[in-house]
Structure formats: C-alpha cells, structure tokens
Amino acid sequence: MLGLYLHRDSPVHAFPVGWKLAALAVAATGLFFVASPVAIGAALAGTLLLFALARLPLGAILGQIRPLLPVLVLLFAVQAAFVGWETGAATAGRLALLVLLASLVTLTTRASDMIDALERGLGWLRPLGVNAGKVSLMLALTIRLIPVLLDLVQEIRMAQRARGVERSALALLVPLLVKTMRMADHLSDALEARGYDPR
Amino acid sequence: MIELRNVRHRYGEREVLRGIDLTLAERRVAIVGSNGSGKSTLARLLNGLLLPDEGRVLVDGLDTRGDARAVRRKVGFVFQDPDVQIVYPTVAEDIAFGLKNLRLPRDEIARRVDAVMARFGLTEHRDWPAHRLSGGQKQLLAIASVLVLDPAYVVFDEPTTLLDLRNRRRIAGVIRNLPQTALLISHDLDLVAEAERVIVLDEGRVVADDAPAAAIANYVARMG
Numbered sequence: 291m292l293g294l295y296l297h298r299d300s301p302v303h304a305f306p307v308g309w310k311l312a313a314l315a316v317a318a319t320g321l322f323f324v325a326s327p328v329a330i331g332a333a334l335a336g337t338l339l340l341f342a343l344a345r346l347p348l349g350a351i352l353g354q355i356r357p358l359l360p361v362l363v364l365l366f367a368v369q370a371a372f373v374g375w376e377t378g379a380a381t382a383g384r385l386a387l388l389v390l391l392a393s394l395v396t397l398t399t400r401a402s403d404m405i406d407a408l409e410r411g412l413g414w415l416r417p418l419g420v421n422a423g424k425v426s427l428m429l430a431l432t433i434r435l436i437p438v439l440l441d442l443v444q445e446i447r448m449a450q451r452a453r454g455v456e457r458s459a460l461a462l463l464v465p466l467l468v469k470t471m472r473m474a475d476h477l478s479d480a481l482e483a484r485g486y487d488p489r
Numbered sequence: 490m491i492e493l494r495n496v497r498h499r500y501g502e503r504e505v506l507r508g509i510d511l512t513l514a515e516r517r518v519a520i521v522g523s524n525g526s527g528k529s530t531l532a533r534l535l536n537g538l539l540l541p542d543e544g545r546v547l548v549d550g551l552d553t554r555g556d557a558r559a560v561r562r563k564v565g566f567v568f569q570d571p572d573v574q575i576v577y578p579t580v581a582e583d584i585a586f587g588l589k590n591l592r593l594p595r596d597e598i599a600r601r602v603d604a605v606m607a608r609f610g611l612t613e614h615r616d617w618p619a620h621r622l623s624g625g626q627k628q629l630l631a632i633a634s635v636l637v638l639d640p641a642y643v644v645f646d647e648p649t650t651l652l653d654l655r656n657r658r659r660i661a662g663v664i665r666n667l668p669q670t671a672l673l674i675s676h677d678l679d680l681v682a683e684a685e686r687v688i689v690l691d692e693g694r695v696v697a698d699d700a701p702a703a704a705i706a707n708y709v710a711r712m713g
Contacts, residue, residue, distance in 0.1 A: 295579065297616050400616070402582035433578045437620035476573035479538050483566040484576070484634065485558075485590040 302344035307407040330383040354393040496544035507693040519673045519681040522690035536564035565640035569647040571631035581615040605637040625656030
C-alpha cells in the first residue's frame with residue numbers, strides 16, 4: 291500500500307480526502323460490531339462496487355488481497371474448527387474488508403493529499419503541543435523510506451551472503467543500524483537544505 | 490558571489506578545514522580533493538547546513554551564521570545520494586515539498602511543479618513512487634526539486650558518483666545548461682574539466698586554484 295496511487299477520473303478519486311479517511315475510520319470501527327457473515331459479504335460486495343466505480347483494474351484488488359490470503363485461510367480454518375464456520379467467515383471477511391477499504395483509500399488518494407488532510411485534521415491539537423506539520427512529515431517520510439530501508443536490508447543480506455554469512459541477525463542489524471543512522475543524518479540535512487521549517 | 494574568510498572547521502579533535510579564504514564569483518567552480526580533504530564540509534558551509542567554527546561564509550553579503558534561512562533560499566544543494574534527499578513518496582509530491590515550505594499559493598506550486606517536470610522529462614512519472622525510479626531519474630528528481638525553488642546558486646555534492654556513464658552524461662548536460670551559478674564537488678574529472686575554475690583541497694587547505702587543465706594536473710599528480 292506504499293505509494294500505490296493510481297490516477298483515474300472517478301467520483302471516488304474526487305471525493306474529499308478528509309471524508310474518505312473519516313469514512314475509513316468509521317467503517318473500521320463499525321466492522322467490529324457486525325457479526326453476520328451475510329452482512330459482511332454484502333459490505334464486501336459494496337466495496338468491490340466502489341473499486342469498480344473508481345475504475346481500478348482487477349489486478350489492483352488482487353495485488354492487495356493476495357499477500358493476505360494465507361492469513362485469511364488460516365484465520366478462517368482456526369475459527370471454523372474451534373468456534374464455527376460462521377464466526378470464521380465473519381472474522382476472515384472482516385479482515386479482508388478492512389484491507390480492501392484501506393487500499394481503496396490509498397489507491398485513490400495522493401499521499402500528499404492524505405498528508406495535507408492529516409495536517410489540517412490535527413490542527414486543533416496544537417494547543418496540546420501536537421505539531422501537526424511534524425506528524426504529517428513523519429507519515430510522508432515513513433511511506434517514502436520503507437522501500438528504501440527494504441532495499442538496504444536486501445543489499446546488506448547480499449553482502450553478507452557474498453562473505454558466506456547466511457543467517458545472522460547481528461550481521462544484518464549492526465550495518466543496518468549504522469546505515470540508517472547515517473541516512474537519518476543526511477535526511478535531516480536535506481530537510482534543512484529544502485527549507486523545512488518545523489514551526 | 491560567495492566569500493569564505495579564514496574559515497576553519499573541526500569535527501571533535503580533527504580539523505577538517507584549516508583557514509580557507511576564497512571568493513567564488515565564476516559561473517562554474519569545481520572543487521576536487523581526496524577523501525577526507527574537506528570537500529563535503531566546505532560544500533555544507535556554503536548554504537549554512539554547517540556553520541564554521543571560525544571565520545565567515547558570505548553569500549551575496551549574507552552571513553550564514555546570522556541569515557542561514559535566507560542563505561538557503563539562495564543556495565540550493567544537491568546531495569550525492571538522491572535517496573536521502575527525496576522526502577515525499579511520489580515525484581510530483583516531492584518536487585512540491587520545497588515550494589510548500591515557502592508557503593506559496595497552490596496554483597503557483599502546481600504551475601512550477603509542472604514546468605520543472607516538463608524540463609527534466611519527468612512529466613510521465615509524476616505519480617510514480619520515487620523508489621521505482623532508476624538511479625539517473627532519482628538524481629534528476631533531486632535536481633528538479635532544488636531547481637524548482639529557483640536558487641541563485643546550486644551546490645552539487647558528487648552528483649554523478651552513483652551513476653552509470655549514460656546517466657553521468659545526462660546529469661553533466663543538466664549542469665552544463667543551468668542558468669544558475671554551479672559549485673561542483675566531484676571526483677568526475679570529465680565533469681570538473683568543464684568548470685571555469687578548479688580548486689584543489691588537501692588536508693583542509695587550498696593547494697591549487699587554477700584553470701581546469703592546470704588544477705586537474707596538480708590533483709592527479711598528488712593522487713600519485
């Protein structure tokens with residue numbers, strides 16, 4: 291779900307970001323009060339309709355749900371075996387629905403719009419000492435840097451393998467920590483150089 | 490014009506710059522030197538990312554010590570590794586970051602982002618996640634995100650070190666055609682040779698300051 295925005299001219303894309311995020315929060319909370327597999331199935335169908343309305347390709351939906359499939363199957367199997375198939379279906383369906391709804395928001399919303407909305411939404415917390423600008427920048431950097439750190443992990447792993455170290459947490463973590471700290475240093479220079487003002 | 494007056498800088502016990510006096514008025518100035526010679530420290534002093542322990546750095550008369558923010562608006566900085574410079578997840582968002590910091594109106598931000606993306610051939614990648622760009626495209630994005638702020642000077646800290654030959658040539662072309670004054674820190678002698686003036690640093694001191702051919706010959710001789 292990192293930086294997967296797909297541009298389309300659709301009503302879902304055009305829907306105000308704040309409302310999308312609020313609807314996601316309400317839906318995610320409300321889901322825990324729904325136990326009927328039929329109701330969850332209907333919500334899933336509704337979500338898929340929203341994907342169609344957003345003119346997103348089928349591959350985008352599958353791409354979001356595929357990595358989750360083993361977890362969903364396991365969840366269903368365990369719940370079905372110990373509690374009953376209805377609970378199993380409801381639990382697995384709830385998780386799938388949550389991921390699909392979150393994906394729908396990220397696929398149809400630019401990260402910058404989401405971050406701006408978050409900044410506006412958190413503005414009222416300023417008297418309590420919460421700097422909304424810093425929170426939103428933190429979110430942007432998190433989304434931006436996760437793939438960079440994953441690349442770094444791969445690079446270190448390859449370097450270790452080249453030296454005959456197959457599995458060693460220490461051999462991975464020490465250089466990762468050192469490189470991450472150095473990256474944080476450079477990043478803070480870059481933020482300053484680009485005129486970032488945390489006030 | 491950028492002036493350095495008796496600039497000294499140290500990291501702990503180690504003195505990395507030992508009394509640098511320079512007046513940089515040419516449109517293309519390159520600085521070369523071995524690893525640890527003080528090049529990157531010097532580069533960071535030019536836009537106030539670092540402040541000198543002694544001496545002064547003046548950009549068009551503004552002292553980095555007192556006017557760091559104003560100096561940074563005049564002096565853009567392109568880092569060696571674009572991955573540490575790109576802040577936002579996608580191309581257009583990242584280019585807009587610096588403009589948002591200037592609190593410009595939305596329509597002006599959009600106009601300037603579109604213009605700089607068109608200039609650097611990034612328009613078709615506007616919504617691409619930055620991590621999916623090639624090394625050369627990332628460096629172009631890093632340069633675009635600096636140039637969109639329209640600085641008077643641009644400091645390039647080893648901008649081609651991580652690139653292949655094709656992308657090195659591409660970035661060299663970008664630097665060559667810049668209307669701004671460019672200060673280039675590099676080991677890439679082809680790129681350095683295009684400057685009007687080349688300064689050689691060694692152990693924190695200026696040991697040569699000359700036209701490219703003479704300064705590069707001096708540097709190569711020192712490298713053994």
